[in-house]
Amino acid sequence: MVEFRLPKNSTVGKGRIFTAAPGASNVKNFRIYRWSPDDDSNPVVDTYEIDLDKIGPMVLDALIHIKNDVDSTLTFRRSCREGICGSCAMNIAGENTLACLKPIRDIEGDVAIYPLPHMPVIKDLVPDLDGAYAQLRSIDPWLKSDTAPPPDSERRQSIEERAELDGMWECILCFCCSTSCPSYWWNGDRYLGPATLLAAYRWIADSRDEHAGDRLDALEDPLKLYACRTIMNCTQTCPKGLNPAKAIGRIKELQLERKA
Amino acid sequence: MSNPKKPHVTVMRSQLSRARGLGSGQAGVGHWWAERASAVALVPLSGWFVIQVFRLAGASQPEVAKWGARPFNTTMMLSLVILTFYHTQLGLQVIIDDYVHGKAHLPAGLLMKGIVFLLGLFGAVSVLKLALAGSSRSTIAAG
Numbered sequence: 001m002v003e004f005r006l007p008k009n010s011t012v013g014k015g016r017i018f019t020a021a022p023g024a025s026n027v028k029n030f031r032i033y034r035w036s037p038d039d040d041s042n043p044v045v046d047t048y049e050i051d052l053d054k055i056g057p058m059v060l061d062a063l064i065h066i067k068n069d070v071d072s073t074l075t076f077r078r079s080c081r082e083g084i085c086g087s088c089a090m091n092i093a094g095e096n097t098l099a100c101l102k103p104i105r106d107i108e109g110d111v112a113i114y115p116l117p118h119m120p121v122i123k124d125l126v127p128d129l130d131g132a133y134a135q136l137r138s139i140d141p142w143l144k145s146d147t148a149p150p151p152d153s154e155r156r157q158s159i160e161e162r163a164e165l166d167g168m169w170e171c172i173l174c175f176c177c178s179t180s181c182p183s184y185w186w187n188g189d190r191y192l193g194p195a196t197l198l199a200a201y202r203w204i205a206d207s208r209d210e211h212a213g214d215r216l217d218a219l220e221d222p223l224k225l226y227a228c229r230t231i232m233n234c235t236q237t238c239p240k241g242l243n244p245a246k247a248i249g250r251i252k253e254l255q256l257e258r259k260a
Numbered sequence: 261m262s263n264p265k266k267p268h269v270t271v272m273r274s275q276l277s278r279a280r281g282l283g284s285g286q287a288g289v290g291h292w293w294a295e296r297a298s299a300v301a302l303v304p305l306s307g308w309f310v311i312q313v314f315r316l317a318g319a320s321q322p323e324v325a326k327w328g329a330r331p332f333n334t335t336m337m338l339s340l341v342i343l344t345f346y347h348t349q350l351g352l353q354v355i356i357d358d359y360v361h362g363k364a365h366l367p368a369g370l371l372m373k374g375i376v377f378l379l380g381l382f383g384a385v386s387v388l389k390l391a392l393a394g395s396s397r398s399t400i401a402a403g
Contacts, residue, residue, distance in 0.1 A: 134275035186358050190281060218284050222357065226288035229354070255289045 015044030018070050024051035029110040030062055032074065034124050043121075045112075046071070052104060059111065060088050060099035063125075075124035083239065086174030090125050091117055096176035098239040116179040118188070132175050135192050139200040139218065144211040161207035168202035168247060170240055171195065177234035177244050183227045191227035192219075194234035194244035201247040204254065213258075220255055228252075291350060298347040305340040328390035337387045345380030349373055 006012075015034055020027045027049050035043035048066050055065045060081055067074050077087040081100045088099040091114040093107045104111065119127035149155050178184045178193030192200070200219060204212045219225040225248070234244040271278075312333070316324055327333055352372050360368045 130275045131279065134279035137276055138279040183358065187361075189278070217286070220286050220288060221284040222288040222291065224284060226292050227357070229358075252289075252292060256293055259289055 009042060011042055013042050013044045015046035017047045018049060018066075020049035020051050024049070024053075026052040028052050028104065030066070031110050031112045032063075032066075032125070033114040034074070035121055036073075036075075036123050046074075047110075057103050057105065058100055059092055059102045059104055059107075059113070062104060062111070063088075063099055063113075075126055077126055084172055086172035089116055089174035089176045089179075089239075091115065096180045096237045096239075098174060098176070101239050116175060118185040119179055127179070129175055131188070132178055132193065132195070135196045136173065136199055139192065139196055139203075139215070140211075141199045141203060143203070143206065143209055144214075145208060146210050155208045157207045164205045164207070165202060167242055168198055168205070171198055171202070171242055171244075172240060173199075174239065176237050176239055180233040180237040182231060182233070183229055187223055187227045190221075190223035192224050194228070194248060197225065197228070197251060198242065198244040198247045201251050204251065212254075216251070216255060216258065219251060225251060225255070291353070295347065295350045295354075298343050298350065302340070302343055302347060305336065305343065308336055309340055325390060325393060328387070329393075331391075334387060334391040338384060341380060341383040341387060345376050345383065348380075349376045352376065 012033065030048040030050055031045050032048065033043060034046050048062075048070055050062050050065065050070075052062075055061045058081075060078055063074070063076055064078070067076075076090070076099075078100065079085040079087045081088075083098050083101040086098070089096065090099055091112075092099060092102050093112055096116060099113075113125065115121050115125045116127045116129075119129065119132075122128050143155075145155070173195060175193075175195050177198075178188075178195045181194055183191050184193040197219075200215060203209050204215050209215075228245075228248045230245065230249075232245050235242075235246070238244065312327075316327060319327070328337070349372070353369060356365065356368050356372060
């Protein structure tokens with residue numbers, strides 16, 4: 001059965017409080033999930049009182065400030081700090097998003113920060129995405145063409161054909177969508193999840209790809225594709241404003257179209 | 261021999277092998293489409309049924325029997341009953357797929373389908389009984 005409650009060793013306890021320096025005027029509380037595999041104890045939520053006047057505008061600025069100046073044990077992934085690498089995907093104020101694109105001022109009250117939901121945690125805000133990456137790998141996310149490319153140029157496509165890929169090539173694979181999806185929570189071992197299905201449709205829709213049929217064959221499964229219940233959390237949460245639900249809908253349409 | 265602190269690893273299968281699993285079941289399109297098609301068909305049928313219930317409100321038993329004996333009404337009622345329970349079965353299957361995992365999955369689905377089948381059959385038999393009883397009675401009345 002589905003687990004509706006957290007396992008005992010995942011119950012979150014109260015953590016430490018890091019108070020702001022005296023004289024700080026613009027203080028906001030950051031409540032951050034902490035868990036370390038070395039401690040042999042349950043996760044806790046630490047509270048950091050942060051003076052917003054001392055840091056940049058984004059949640060990632062606060063996290064970097066905490067790591068540099070307050071508590072160097074805080075662990076999280078980040079790289080580009082401008083929404084293109086997808087590393088700093090996490091659950092901020094109840095919504096999966098990129099810490100680098102989330103302005104602190106958009107959040108009322110305390111800022112609760114947790115790792116991406118329902119994934120194994122490696123440490124603190126770092127989820128284990130190996131399974132999700134393997135699922136992406138399983139749909140062969142690369143061009144498969146039997147026709148040789150022209151010897152002296154790249155494979156060409158029309159302006160219209162290229163436009164088909166808009167809204168999909170922009171995906172940065174942060175997996176905010178997949179980890180926001182209840183179907184992925186309950187059946188993530190078989191359901192591929194919106195991020196991977198968006199990538200799958202990106203190659204099905206590519207005019208240069210010649211294996212759309214094989215790709216549709218591989219997806220035609222009660223759970224791999226059809227565990228999508230059109231909940232739309234994926235589209236609502238995507239920090240890049242993409243629409244994975246629409247891509248999944250298109251795959252379902254194509255599955256039906258080729259049966260008739 | 262072994263370090264008691266070190267957890268025993270039971271799964272060493274690669275992530276890619278786990279992601280590929282048993283491959284594609286080559287199914288799902290039919291279920292998905294049947295769910296939608298039956299839902300659309302149930303919109304006019306349910307609307308018709310609600311109107312009939314209001315029209316028959318306060319009617320006497322022979323009046324209802326006469327109504328139920330008309331071939332058009334019998335056809336509509338049978339369509340409504342069959343499609344309702346077919347759609348119910350499709351929808352409950354989705355819930356079982358989502359929430360019941362492992363060895364319980366198959367028996368849960370079978371049990372659900374058996375119950376829904378019997379309920380649907382009961383509904384269909386009731387409609388037919390009304391239809392046939394109504395017609396025999398009207399024959400007697402005519403004779």
